[in-house]
Amino acid sequence: MFRHTNIIMFTEPYMQRALLAALLLGPLCALLGVFVTARRMSFFSDTIAHAALAGIALGLWMGLFDPTIPMVLVSLLVAAAILWLKEKTELLSDTIMALLLSGSVAVGIIILSLLKGSRGQIHSYLFGDILAITPQDVWMAGGLFFIIGAGIFAGLSSLTLLTAHEEMAHVCGVRVRPLNYLFVLVLTVTVALSIRLLGIILVTSLLVIPPAAAWCVSRNLRQQILFSLLIGLSGSVGGVILSYQLDVPCGPTIVLSCIALFFLALFIRVWRPERQLAPASP
Amino acid sequence: MHPDLGQHSGPAVIEVRGLHVSFDGHEALRGVDLRVPAGHLVALIGPNGSGKTTLLRCLLGLQKSDAGKIRLFGQSDLRRALPRVGYVPQRLVLDRSFVMSVREFLALRRRETQNWFWRRHADTDRFLHSAMAEIGVEKLLDRPLAQLSGGQLQRVLIAFSLLKEPELLLLDEPTAGVDSPGEQTFYELIAEVQKRHRLTVVLVSHDLSMVYRHASWVYALNGVICCEGPPEAVMNAESLRQAYGLHVSPYQHHHVH
Numbered sequence: 133m134f135r136h137t138n139i140i141m142f143t144e145p146y147m148q149r150a151l152l153a154a155l156l157l158g159p160l161c162a163l164l165g166v167f168v169t170a171r172r173m174s175f176f177s178d179t180i181a182h183a184a185l186a187g188i189a190l191g192l193w194m195g196l197f198d199p200t201i202p203m204v205l206v207s208l209l210v211a212a213a214i215l216w217l218k219e220k221t222e223l224l225s226d227t228i229m230a231l232l233l234s235g236s237v238a239v240g241i242i243i244l245s246l247l248k249g250s251r252g253q254i255h256s257y258l259f260g261d262i263l264a265i266t267p268q269d270v271w272m273a274g275g276l277f278f279i280i281g282a283g284i285f286a287g288l289s290s291l292t293l294l295t296a297h298e299e300m301a302h303v304c305g306v307r308v309r310p311l312n313y314l315f316v317l318v319l320t321v322t323v324a325l326s327i328r329l330l331g332i333i334l335v336t337s338l339l340v341i342p343p344a345a346a347w348c349v350s351r352n353l354r355q356q357i358l359f360s361l362l363i364g365l366s367g368s369v370g371g372v373i374l375s376y377q378l379d380v381p382c383g384p385t386i387v388l389s390c391i392a393l394f395f396l397a398l399f400i401r402v403w404r405p406e407r408q409l410a411p412a413s414p
Numbered sequence: 415m416h417p418d419l420g421q422h423s424g425p426a427v428i429e430v431r432g433l434h435v436s437f438d439g440h441e442a443l444r445g446v447d448l449r450v451p452a453g454h455l456v457a458l459i460g461p462n463g464s465g466k467t468t469l470l471r472c473l474l475g476l477q478k479s480d481a482g483k484i485r486l487f488g489q490s491d492l493r494r495a496l497p498r499v500g501y502v503p504q505r506l507v508l509d510r511s512f513v514m515s516v517r518e519f520l521a522l523r524r525r526e527t528q529n530w531f532w533r534r535h536a537d538t539d540r541f542l543h544s545a546m547a548e549i550g551v552e553k554l555l556d557r558p559l560a561q562l563s564g565g566q567l568q569r570v571l572i573a574f575s576l577l578k579e580p581e582l583l584l585l586d587e588p589t590a591g592v593d594s595p596g597e598q599t600f601y602e603l604i605a606e607v608q609k610r611h612r613l614t615v616v617l618v619s620h621d622l623s624m625v626y627r628h629a630s631w632v633y634a635l636n637g638v639i640c641c642e643g644p645p646e647a648v649m650n651a652e653s654l655r656q657a658y659g660l661h662v663s664p665y666q667h668h669h670v671h
Contacts, residue, residue: 352515354532
């Protein structure tokens, strides 16, 4: 069943890159995810992930070998469009996002249909492909990890206040609008860069499942953040290792590893004595 | 002019002149003038849609005005006055899955999260415990914020807003989510806190009997300030009719909706 011994796996350059990317992006997404889920932004992140398809198609159409830059730019553009429409109209944000999600996927598919011979590449963007992770991707993930990690650590009070109540945050001296935009910017860049690992369709799972699993076993936000980091790390790194061992696609294996951890956590929540956890009802 | 307050005596904590605010094609405030001297418990009453919450939001810099001037502590840059202000919103709607504990929430006011994601610290623990004990809710410290009852949550919000020793406390219908026996003790608590901390309090309220009992000055608002004065002067049938536009007797109706 297993292809190689464990040691050989770590000597293959593409596996080293994949493991490094998982090591950096797993905890980063899990940490961001705590706030994404609390702010009900998982559909938002799904929308900007799908918008990346239009960016990738645009990049391939322009003849770029690595469409990362147009991918990030189009995702940012769609994120800005969501914010703008939310501010300027009274449309429900759900409606706005569904419109932009399907719109950008449609644009992406039409551009791709005009191109020949890019089907394989598109498959790798839709479902993730660890073979496609370049050294440049790993460096970008590393930079992102340290910048965003330090940013969240330093701005945790402001971000948490913003998550709890925007007006209270304002009164406490938080600059609400700039921080909201910054959060969207950080989320968009992180999602776009995680697409290599998990694919457009599955990328949101890394933002949603680790915080949900952590919630099952947490009594407070500190515990949720720390457990989420741990679950994101073990789910993504474990997923990469398992996918190599079982010779199955990497993105889905990461997702299923995270889901397995979620059910384990849910089991613990259900079976642990009630008094040790936050009461389910007041 | 009422001798107790002497409307122009003492330094003004809040000064509002000719405030006009409109949104959605509706003029919510049409030239409001207001002056709140230090150390008073001021109530802002008026029917629904009279602009009470809008006025409060303007004071906090949450709502832009079309015309007029606002000064807090003599400062027209409201953001610079905010560190001296505490605010208790109408109600905090939190997702029940949000696991932040009361202790973590209170630590946010002092920006103590940098201490490795809310790692417990003996000094902070002591400080938060005494702050919560003052409001009588120290037992709630480790409960998730999202699972408190309306009354408990409002008390936690008061404790939160007092942590930075504000000079001005603004409360927007603080008892909206509280049952009626809880309401009375809540107003007593606010009156008590106001005296102990020598606060200036501005309270938006629907509850006329509570206002009558605890406020030292009342503003009746309906787009403009209809009348003002000590409760016994303002809260008579005639001035309430002016503000509410219908016949209201303060002794028969506890709530005016």
